Amino acid sequence: MSTPSPRTTPAEPGTEPLGTEPxxxxxxxxxxxxxxxxxxxxxxxxxxxxxxxxxxxxxxxxxxxxxxxxxxxxxxxxxxxxxxxxxxxxxxxxxxxxxxxxxxxxxxxxxxxxxxxxxxxxxxxxxxxxxxxxxxxxxxxxxxxxxxxxxxxxxxxxxxxxxxxxxxxxxxxxxxxxxxxxxxxxxxxxxxxxxxxxxxxxxxxxxxxxxxxxxxxxxxxxxxxxxxxxxxxxxxxxxxxxxGSTNPVVVTPAGWAERPADIAAGFAASCTLGAGQFCTQPGVVFVPDADAFFGSLPPLTAGPMLGERIAAGYAAALDDLAARDRVCTALRSPGEDGHPDIALLRTTTDAVLADPSLITTEVFGPASLFVEYGDLSEVEAVLAGFEGALTGTVQGGDTPDEDGRRLLDLLAGHVGRVIWNQWPTGVTVSDAQQHGGPWPSxxxxxxxxxxxxxxxxxxxxxxxxxxxxxxxxxxxxxx
Amino acid sequence: MSTPSPRTTPAEPGTEPLGTEPxxxxxxxxxxxxxxxxxxxxxxxxxxxxxxxxxxxxxxxxxxxxxxxxxxxxxxxxxxxxxxxxxxxxxxxxxxxxxxxxxxxxxxxxxxxxxxxxxxxxxxxxxxxxxxxxxxxxxxxxxxxxxxxxxxxxxxxxxxxxxxxxxxxxxxxxxxxxxxxxxxxxxxxxxxxxxxxxxxxxxxxxxxxxxxxxxxxxxxxxxxxxxxxxxxxxxxxxxxxxxGSTNPVVVTPAGWAERPADIAAGFAASCTLGAGQFCTQPGVVFVPDADAFFGSLPPLTAGPMLGERIAAGYAAALDDLAARDRVCTALRSPGEDGHPDIALLRTTTDAVLADPSLITTEVFGPASLFVEYGDLSEVEAVLAGFEGALTGTVQGGDTPDEDGRRLLDLLAGHVGRVIWNQWPTGVTVSDAQQHGGPWPSxxxxxxxxxxxxxxxxxxxxxxxxxxxxxxxxxxxxxx
The missing domain is CATH 3.40.605.10 (Aldehyde Dehydrogenase; Chain A, domain 1)
Incomplete structure (x- = not known):
């Protein structure tokens, strides 16, 4: 938290200082x-x-x-x-x-x-x-x-x-x-x-x-x-x-078999939207094959960040997460002209079981941590100990199979909104909307x-x- | 808070120690x-x-x-x-x-x-x-x-x-x-x-x-x-x-003019019900004429208290409140055979304005503090600064006059349940019931x-x- 920026321009009509009363x-x-x-x-x-x-x-x-x-x-x-x-x-x-x-x-x-x-x-x-x-x-x-x-x-x-x-x-x-x-x-x-x-x-x-x-x-x-x-x-x-919220996304085997291009394109857009500066940004993605996922991605681009303080916070959080044991940097595309780096990190379900904070540490910006799994049961074991998030997403096949149903049900115990085959960014305002979830979200x-x-x-x-x-x-x- | 009482009787069937697992x-x-x-x-x-x-x-x-x-x-x-x-x-x-x-x-x-x-x-x-x-x-x-x-x-x-x-x-x-x-x-x-x-x-x-x-x-x-x-x-x-909750009751001038016997009898029953050991016990009563009110009361009786710890807590809280500046004891009927004293204290709106804690200090037992007022506006000034309670009661005339309406509306800003011409004890279980209110209740x-x-x-x-x-x-x- 910092002090307000000094005002650098003279007051326009309608912008006279309003926050100065005792x-x-x-x-x-x-x-x-x-x-x-x-x-x-x-x-x-x-x-x-x-x-x-x-x-x-x-x-x-x-x-x-x-x-x-x-x-x-x-x-x-x-x-x-x-x-x-x-x-x-x-x-x-x-x-x-x-x-x-x-x-x-x-x-x-x-x-x-x-x-x-x-x-x-x-x-x-x-x-x-x-x-x-x-x-x-x-x-x-x-x-x-x-x-x-x-x-x-x-x-x-x-x-x-x-x-x-x-x-x-x-x-x-x-x-x-x-x-x-x-x-x-x-x-x-x-x-x-x-x-x-x-x-x-x-x-x-x-x-x-x-x-x-x-x-x-x-x-x-x-x-x-x-x-x-x-x-x-x-x-x-x-x-x-x-x-903060890390908004886990689980790509199921059926999802990856049936909709790989959709999922990769959807992720690329959601990860970088607004330079990743959304509380619903998909910060953690479970995939059956990380290399194949990275190979399917379109080029990632992100606009500038909101300000220097947030950009510095993002860089520090990203560097910290990337330096953790058993976390590798799969992609780090350097930002130019003051734009942020875009980063994809990767780890394994074993590493998350050993250090659950890997998937609850929010990195506020265009970065996501990929967790590669061998079998969905590993993801379920990891999520059973997950603290909480605003959203949880299942990217499955064209229709929900047993895996998809089980994951939706599991995520409902840990998040405020569960999503099927869409992405968590873009929160509509309506009567049924729920934006909130268990601590720390x-x-x-x-x-x-x-x-x-x-x-x-x-x-x-x-x-x-x-x-x-x-x-x-x-x-x-x-x- | 104290430790559990030691068990003094041998376990009957169905009363084996259940609270002993780690x-x-x-x-x-x-x-x-x-x-x-x-x-x-x-x-x-x-x-x-x-x-x-x-x-x-x-x-x-x-x-x-x-x-x-x-x-x-x-x-x-x-x-x-x-x-x-x-x-x-x-x-x-x-x-x-x-x-x-x-x-x-x-x-x-x-x-x-x-x-x-x-x-x-x-x-x-x-x-x-x-x-x-x-x-x-x-x-x-x-x-x-x-x-x-x-x-x-x-x-x-x-x-x-x-x-x-x-x-x-x-x-x-x-x-x-x-x-x-x-x-x-x-x-x-x-x-x-x-x-x-x-x-x-x-x-x-x-x-x-x-x-x-x-x-x-x-x-x-x-x-x-x-x-x-x-x-x-x-x-x-x-x-x-x-x-805790002090559950203020306001007896309006019309209430006292039209229903004095009802009100006095209702108070006597509600104050002493269950030896006053209810979170909805009427602990503070605003009256236009305290002497007349006390003179109208039937004899007050109360059963024994729940236990020695609560009886001791009651006695201490009562003594403390009775010893405050500008608080007098109007009636203290000594309890016999381990029953509690029944006590009616009295003070004035001026005293409460000087020390608002007088009407937010719960005395858990058969005691109430009477606040005598000259004009209802004094009561309104006192209640405007009142923290909060589970209930607030207006004892008015047969139908609500302007005073009654104003007080109901005022109390709704400070309590969870407002009551007209009934008493706060006896909380029914229903769909519309509300038992809760602003801090400290x-x-x-x-x-x-x-x-x-x-x-x-x-x-x-x-x-x-x-x-x-x-x-x-x-x-x-x-x-």
Whole structure:
């Protein structure tokens, strides 16, 4: 973790420093906003989100160039990501307005309930209060200021304080400025969205009693540090950390026999997409014949990385993994013009059984570790001791055979999303999506940070007992 | 926390020491059981629970006398509690068998999904794995070996290791013995339910990597100690602690004008029920006229406490609270024959504003702190700074007036269950029940430890992407 980059360009209109108010002021404002946000109806919250989505779309021509300059990601990718981001806000808005995100249970009074007469009990949810969101570097729109954590928290009725990622400070300020204007125009409470900057300020906020939950997307090291702060408070709070993941892929014998070209091409694209800077990048691939696999690969290319800090972290992690016992470098294609090396390492199932950390060490960039197996039972033995990941993929034949079924079932015990004959990168936003998994991929395996179920992280149930209809929250009344 | 009581009676048949296997053996067995339990269908799990419920009911004549002897609770209460316990197991069984506890989301493939073509994604849940449950002292059946934590975890498909409460060791062993026999008879995996004893063993288990989640019901101090262990692991795990709660009750001016006798009688019963040893005992009561309230009370009586340790803890906590600045003892009726003192303390809203801990300090026993107010706005100012509780109650007039509505709404921001004109003790088991709330009443405010929603604590979502129908878990297939 580092300090924010110094600003090197004069402020443009709409990019005035937003992250400079004292933390105490920011959190006092968030606490006030929480009271209004809690009382707002779902339809109101939907309007806020729609207003922000429209404003961000309308400002694409201002936003995307700043994102390109700060993230070094290509314009097409960033335009697409902005589209994903505003789609996501609109999806929450639509689901809020339709009532699909309500979580309601009603038990009418029942004098004959077997354990004794039951009072009328009706359960709904209330927002947790001010939420702190740590933005990620690798999705300057979709996991940053107005990303999934923020829109799901706003949908739940929580004010959001975003800790800007130092990799794109100007974009963070510009996005915040556009979003807060749009929120005001839609009648949202003042200070529903605020920006803070600086690692120290972020860590202080995690420990402040006015913050009621934290969302984080980033490294295991940084996430663990903040998780420890959150759970060590006198009043511990939920910490939703989406951390590192190695996303194992198993190529079955049938898969390699029936679909070798498909699999090789699919891997090449998924491994290097976004210069490998995705939490769902396929970092570990089990193959029956590594030489044949490498021989089938198309040329691999990757764009520049997000920044120097991430590039240096990638190089160091790659060198460390490559230097481990019984790990060989099968391919290392030197990057030019500041692009990263692309690397394919290889090892054996025996080596992984001896050192399971080989397949849980995330190398954030365009590199994958190939584990060659003789028999699938070796892979199953290795995966039985696997900690956890966001995703697990089976590349099988055209239809699932016994091997494929067994592996899907095995992986379901260790990951949040199992995939058949597709690749883990490219995480759609939908109602059934699950982005989260057992430690170390997440600090909260029961939750998702992508998809509409993400709203559940920011609210808690409240039951109303024996409350007359006209004093109940509207959504709990009969009809 | 103390060590288990030494066994003073020779073992009866069915009470042979169950908690004496080495922890390593217990957890290895639980890990093996987890694989089978995960694959069992909901209907199978339902049969296991029904079998246990029937066996416990059939053994009531053996169980209840042991419970009476160890807990000092009256026979009628314990028979009723056993009924509650087996009802609870049957309710989970019924809901499992009907599919009501499935948590399924299906997104069919959609080439026109606005953010880009969407693959087929279907989400279900998988059990977390072996679960550790710390039994409570005050419900020797309903929050102990086969209590709500255990049955909800078994319903989710998790093996359970119960840490016996030292207050009722014989009953814990007998219950385990009857339950494990019933599980075996119903074809459940071996070692699905196991018992361990001893504080040190329990703490060791919390830190063992094979334990995937912990349920706890008990004191804030003990719960916090174990919570800290769980979240400090190299692989932190969910810790569901149901801790102390003061359960504020607000008697509004209209309530006191219209229903004084009802309210006084209701308070007297709720305060002293079970010798006040309930996590929902009304520990703090806001009243417009304390003298009038005390003058309206019927005689207060309480049975003996669960054990000497709890009685001593009660006496110390009561003395401590009574000795605080601006707290007076309005009534202290000395207990005879080992029964506890019953105590009513009083203070003012000003005193609470100066020291908010006055109303968050749980005194576990038949005592309540009365806070006299001049105007309801004082109560609202106090409650705005209130940390959290399991319940919050408004005792209003016959129908809710503006005061009543405002207080219900205010309390909903601080508690898990709001109650109108009833009392917080007597927590029904149902689908809409919520037993949990903000810290310090719970370490996991988003969950409940009572009611069918308790199952969600022990399972996590898994999404299946692009998996052909015949390789999907049964519940995810179309139709």
């Amino acid at each position: 933390l105490d002021t920011v959190l006092a404002r968030a606490t006030t906003a929480a009271e209004s946000a809690r009382r707002a109806r779902p339809a109101d919250r939907a309007r806020w989100l729609e207003s922000v989505a429209a404003a961000l779309d309308a400002a694409a021509a201002r936003l995307v160039p700043v994102a390109c300059r700060e993230s070094h990601l290509p314009e097409g990718r960033l335009s697409g990501e902005l589209g994903r981001t505003t789609f996501q806000a609109r999806l929450f808005a639509e689901r809020l307005a339709s009532g699909a995100l309500d979580d309601i249970r009603v038990d009418h009074a029942d004098p004959h309930w077997p354990m004794g007469a039951r009072p009328d009990i009706r359960r709904t949810t209330v927002p947790l209060g001010p939420v702190l969101v740590f933005a990620a570097s690798n999705f300057p729109f979709a996991f940053s200021v107005m990303g999934g954590d923020t829109v799901s928290a706003l949908a739940a009725g929580c004010p959001v304080v975003v800790k800007a990622h130092p990799g794109h400070p100007e974009l963070s300020r510009l996005t915040t400025s556009i979003a807060t204007e749009a929120l005001a125009a839609a009648g949202a409470p003042a200070h529903l969205l605020q920006l803070i900057e600086g690692e120290r300020t972020g860590a202080d906020a995690v420990q402040d009693h006015r913050v009621k939950a934290v969302g984080f997307t980033g490294s295991t090291r940084g996430g663990r540090y903040l998780f420890d702060l959150a759970v060590s408070r006198p009043d511990p709070i939920p910490f939703y950390g989406e951390l 997440s600090t909260a395996p029961r939750t998702t940070s992508v998809g509409t179920a993400a709203i559940d992280r920011w609210r808690r149930p409240v039951a109303y007992q024996n409350v007359p209809a006209d004093a109940l929250p509207r959504e709990l009344r009969d009809q | 922890l390593d053996t217990v957890l290895a067995r639980a890990t093996t059981a987890a694989e089978s339990a995960r694959r069992a269908r909901p209907a199978d799990r339902a049969r296991w629970l029904e079998s246990v419920a029937a066996a416990l009911d059939a053994a009531a004549a053996r169980l209840v006398p042991v419970a009476c002897r160890e807990s000092h609770l009256p026979e009628g209460r314990l028979s009723g509690e056993l009924g509650r316990t087996t009802f609870q197991a049957r309710l989970f069984a019924e809901r499992l068998a009907s599919g009501a506890l499935d948590d399924i989301r299906v997104d069919h493939a959609d080439p026109h999904w606005p953010m880009g073509a969407r693959p087929d994604i279907r989400r279900t849940t998988v059990p977390l794995g072996p679960v550790l449950v710390f039994a409570a002292s005050n419900f020797p059946f309903a929050f102990s070996v086969m209590g709500g934590d255990t049955v909800s975890a078994l319903a989710a498909g998790c093996p359970v290791v119960v840490k016996a409460h030292p207050g009722h060791p014989e009953l814990s062993r007998l219950t385990t013995s009857i339950a494990t026999e019933a599980l075996a008879a119903a074809g459940a995996p071996a070692h699905l339910l196991q018992l361990i004893e001893g504080e040190r063993t329990g703490a060791d288990a919390v830190q063992d990597h094979r334990v995937k989640a912990v349920g706890f019901t008990g004191s804030t101090r003990g719960g916090r100690y174990l919570f800290d262990l769980a979240v400090s692991r190299p692989d932190p795990i969910p810790f569901y602690g149901e801790l 719970s370490t996991a405010p988003r969950t409940t430890s009572v009611g069918t929603a308790a199952i969600d604590r022990w399972r996590r979502p898994v999404a299946y992407q692009n998996v052909p129908a015949d390789a999907l878990p049964r519940e995810l297939r179309d139709q």
